[in-house]
Each structure stands twice: as C-alpha cells, then as structure tokens.
Amino acid sequence: MSGPDAMRNLTCDEVRELAGAYVLGALDPSEAAAVRLHLTGHPDGHPEIAEVGAVIPALAELAPVVEPPDGLKVRILAAAAADLAARGGAAETPAAAEAPVAPVAFPAPAEREARRARTTAATWVLRIAAVLAIALLGGWNLLLQNDLGAARQYEQNVTAVLDAASRPGSLTAVLAADGGTGSGLAAVDAEGDVALAMRDLAPTSGTAVYEAWVIAGDGVPVPLGSFSVGADGTAFFEASGLPSAEGIVLALTLEPGPGATTPTMPIISAGVAAAPG
C-alpha cells in the first residue's frame, strides 16, 4: 500500500503486514494515518504491533555513545526558562496540555516567527499593562517590606527601562525567576542597547556577580556583562551590541566572579524579547 490509496480502510491483515514499518516510522504520513485510523477500532491495539514495537526502544542502544557539548544543557534550560517566562511563570495546565500543539524548538526560526505573528497590537497593550503592573507590584512589595529606598531605586530603574522601551523599534522582555526570586524588565532598542531593571535579587558577596546573557538564534549564550547587587536586591544594568531581534532570550546567572564565558547553572531569571506587531 502506498500513494493515494493509502487512506482507504485497511484490513487487519494489511495492518499486520505493515506492523514493522509502522513502529519503525517507515510509513509515509498517509499510510501511518491509515494504520492509526484502523487501530482506533481495535482497543487491543493489535498485539502484533505491540510485539514488534517493544523492540524499538532497544534499537536506541545501538547508537555509538557520543557526549553532547557542555553548552547544550545551558541552551535547553535557558530556552525552558524563557518559555516559562513567556507563559507568565505559570505551569502548563492539563487543559492547555491537551491542545494539539507540537513541540517546537526554541529559539528556532519558526518559533520566533510564530511569536511575532501572535504579538498583535492588542497584545502589545497587554504587555505594556503587564510591564506597568509588574513595576507597580514590585515597588509595592518593596514598600510593604518598609524598604522605601529600594522602592525608589527600583522605580527609577523601571522608568529608565520604559524610556528605552518607548523608542521606535524597541523590544521588551519580562524576566521571571525560576523558583527563587529575581524578576524584572528589560528593553532592547533598535541599536542593540539593552537596559535591565531587576528586583528581589539575592545580594552578592565577595567576588560573586550576576552575569547577563543573551541567547540568539544560534542558541549559544553570549555574556553581556556583570553587576553586583546590594542589600536592597535591586539592580540596573546596561549593555550594547545585542542582536535586536524578537525571540532572543535574556538571562541572568550568578557567577563566582566577572568574566564568565559559560553560564553557571541555575539560571536565576530569564525572559524573551518581543515587539509590537
């Protein structure tokens, strides 16, 4: 069976004949769909398919062992952190999980394109509202902690970021913490200059510094520079030379000293840069 006739209803004998190719992924899409369609009418899933399919995981053992590069872990965790930040820090709900969304590489070009498409004028308004809400909430939290100095400092820092965000062609990113604390806002203007305001960061001590990273389409973290944080937990950071492109990831790590060339896990906070449509 192959070609245009593939979607016709298959007989049980035909499905048995295709069992090996099916579990090996060697059917073309229409053939595989025809098998799946047939299997929907077989609650037992055709024992023959299960029997040959059980060998498939073992085939993975045949691949010669090759260690992945060290940077891959950082890329994956940074992308996951950015994904989490893009979701507003909320975990995927079961309802959302059931939606027919295929996993997509991030920051792959297709994903960046999709994000661009999703960012409409309406969502831009929402983003600004979210930025302001976060800014106000951050300041309010600091006030609740009777840290008036920190609240004022954070307000000034956010104002500077919003200034940068208001320039034509600017991108913004909301950085969210993974589990711990440390959130903030960033703006990347058309020239590739970034301004970043953070709050609730753990104070640094000794030679330890926070290092800012940008991860662009190639997925390689590039260091932007480092800064230390005082007792108020706020920070303002500026750097130049970023790719001004939607979908880039901004991330923070805590490093033992300045000059890190590879991020030290875990990622403290991360966010994805996005622009109005």
Next chain:
Amino acid sequence: MTSADQPLPLRAPSPVDEADRAALARISGGELAALEELYDRYKTMAYSIAYRITNDATLAEDVVQDAFLGAWRNAARYLEGRGSVKTWLLSIVHHRAIDAIRRRRPTSELPDIDAGLPAALTLPDIWGEVSANLDAASVRQALVALSDVQREAIELAYFGGLTQQEIADRTGTPLGTVKSRMRLGLLAMRRSLEVGST
C-alpha cells in the same frame, strides 16, 4: 496460539522509572530543576541517537534541544502506563531526528507532526522485565543474528529515516519484501533478546 496472542506482562516500574515520572510531574508544574535532572540522566543517549541519525553535530544539538523542549512543554501529555519516560523521551528524539533529516531530502514527504505521537509512544510498555537488563552489546548481538537484508531494512528505517518505499527503491527490492523483512526482523530480534535475557 502464537506468542503474539499471549498477553505480555507489564513491566514493573524500576526506581529510575519512578524517579523519571516524578521528574516529569515536576516538569509539568514548571520546575526547571526537574528538566535538568532528566537531561542529566538521558543527555548522552539522546545526543548519541540524534548524532547517529543526523551525522551532524549542530543538527543533533538542535534535535536534542527540540526534544527536551518538547518534553518540557508537553509533560502533561505523557500518559502513565504507555511506556516509560525514557522510552517516551528517546522516541521524541528519534522522531525529531528523522524529521530533521527528511527535511534535508527535498523529495521526502514529511511526517505530519500533529497527526500523532511517534509510533513507539502509542504502544503500551509491554517489554516486560526483558528490557530492564538490556545493554548495547546484547542488542547488537540480536541485530547481528538477523539476516543481512533484515538488518539492512531495520537500520535504513530506524537510523536512516527511510520509508519502506524508499528502502524498496534504494535496494531494488519489492515493497512487500521490505515490509516482511522489517516485521520478521523485529520479531527475530525480540525472540533473541528474550532468550538472551533469561
């Protein structure tokens, strides 16, 4: 009654299986440390499969990243009892790697990713205790025990990403024969692995 008619025992979850499932539950709650744990456990196997299929370090990295991000985003879709987390994860890696190399072949018809999970994901985990002690040497031995043409068909499909029709074209073999070689080869491997594990 053939062996295919016999109900096969469900595999008892190992401590690693339990840890994997716990990690996946934490991942579905958005915990990055759980993703890191799963990555550390399966990074070598995932990258090895991706590299073996793509033969391209950069593409293999993209495939592995894509697969782990897929697991991160779709952890809640994993159904307990439908295969171990390891099988699920490595099936995603395999599926993505095959997809990647097929995209490089302009004549290939691409699989519809949204149409369904990789084949192995749709199967219950019936490998039983046999799979618990599998290692590369025993699997390689089982593969070597096949006829050359059976081994060729399985390797071209699993590691080469060729469809049965492409294998038939490449080897100059009738399509029906290719189907039989794959099915009978896998059955022979299974029998060999079952015998080897007892």
